[in-house]
Amino acid sequence: MATWTWFRFSGNLLQLSAEAAYGFTAGAIALLVINAFLMLIAAYRNLVLLFLTSVMEVVLVCFLLSTLQRLPYEFEIATLALFSIICIYGALASLVNCIFSHRLLPMGPPLIKEKVRWESVPELPCPVANSRLTSSLMKIAGLLEEGGVCGVPTDTVYALAASCKNPRAIENIYNIKDRPAEKPICICISNVEQLVEAKPPFSPLLWEFMRNVYPGGISCIVSKGDWLFKLGVGPAYDRVGTKDSIMIRVPDHTVTGHLCDITGPLAITSANPSGEPDSTHHTMVINRLGHKLQGVLCDGDSNEVVASTVVNCLKIDEGTITIVREGCVPAVKVHQIFERVKSTMV
Structure with a gap:
């Protein structure tokens, strides 16, 4: 997120060359692959974490499109809004459930259950x-x-x-x-x-x-x-x-x-x-x-x-x-x- 924010708002000011922008494109693709593995791990934990990593995958797609100058503004706003909502809920639910030692705010069951x-x-x-x-x-x-x-x-x-x-x-x-x-x-x-x-x-x-x-x-x-x-x-x-x-x-x-x-x-x-x-x-x-x-x-x-x-x-x-x-x-x-x-x- 920090890299995308820096590229989104500072890239034009720094007048990055096409080659430098393609470097960010390659980095975005690498992060997409890494986050895919995180999504798999999250599937064994709970739905909130799975949704968060899934939306993060969409955010990385936005980063990729941004490096190619093909990112629709409306898509960017919707993705960031959804990502923020899930982050806030996940953090709040984790904090409340930890404080009260009880699942007051549901996090959802794991999508994939491990066989003991x-x-x-x-x-x-x-x-x-x-x-x-x-x-x-x-x-x-x-x-x-x-x-x-x-x-x-x-x-x-x-x-x-x-x-x-x-x-x-x-x-x-x-x-x-x-x-x-x-x-x-x-x-x-x-x-x-x-x-x-x-x-x-x-x-x-x-x-x-x-x-x-x-x-x-x-x-x-x-x-x-x-x-x-x-x-x-x-x-x-x-x-x-x-x-x-x-x-x-x-x-x-x-x-x-x-x-x-x-x-x-x-x-x-x-x-x-x-x-x-x-x-x-x-x-x-x-x-x-x-x-x-x-x-x-x-x-x-x-x-x-x-x-x-x-x-x-x-x-x-x-x-x-x-x-x-x-x-x-x-x-x-x-x-x-x-x-x-x-x-x-x-």
Whole structure:
């Protein structure tokens, strides 16, 4: 645009020779070719960007005609007006949508949609599903209820999940990731209200602490009891936790919450071979354990790079909690929450 403006208004004043004008003609042709590739890229982004690059192609045609002294004035005005309108709308829409983190002003869908590699089922070792689709969520829920083990996203890293209605599936988790038998598996539920309905004999201090840390990247170890049957853990009672305790996770993750609402409590553990780093993307789960799984719910990058922080709450009524494993939530922050909760209970 700057080159055309300079040539349009200064070319005559500088009395450029015909050869010099033809140099600008060659440059305009080169820019037409380059912009054609930009149009192709824009087709994969959104309609506004595609329209902008398309009009830019027309603008370059105007530049080309201008170098040949064959540009109609009306065509020039119309093209520049259209280009200005699209530029203003595109800039405004991008700014507003960025500020409010929501598509208040539509940019339009891409004209050409990329095919995501993991959707090519024949090339993958197990079925995969897109977490953004309800049908995909129902597919994974069905696999879990049939006794399968699936990789699922959480608010921290990816996890292996099995329904608490299928004890054998929980046993399979140990085989899939070569997990030592003495390491217990925790349960995952969608919200604290599920616990309330199960009526566990928790103290007011424990209830208040859990309400302050759930949902989120903190897992609490509490006493086991018959209340787990009311929660829906019945068939897997002896397969989760230890003889006397159970670790409970309430992820701050919409997809995981919906999945638990459909299936009931899930037995979960990190989706990685025992002793190896956590899986922070669904492709890691597929590549490392996909051949042993019945499905993977794909949600892109995980929110964290480490698992949840595990807190032993068995002696909370004595005014003590213990950090069993420091994960995504720093131990200092956990103790600060606990001290604040204790002070409000006095």
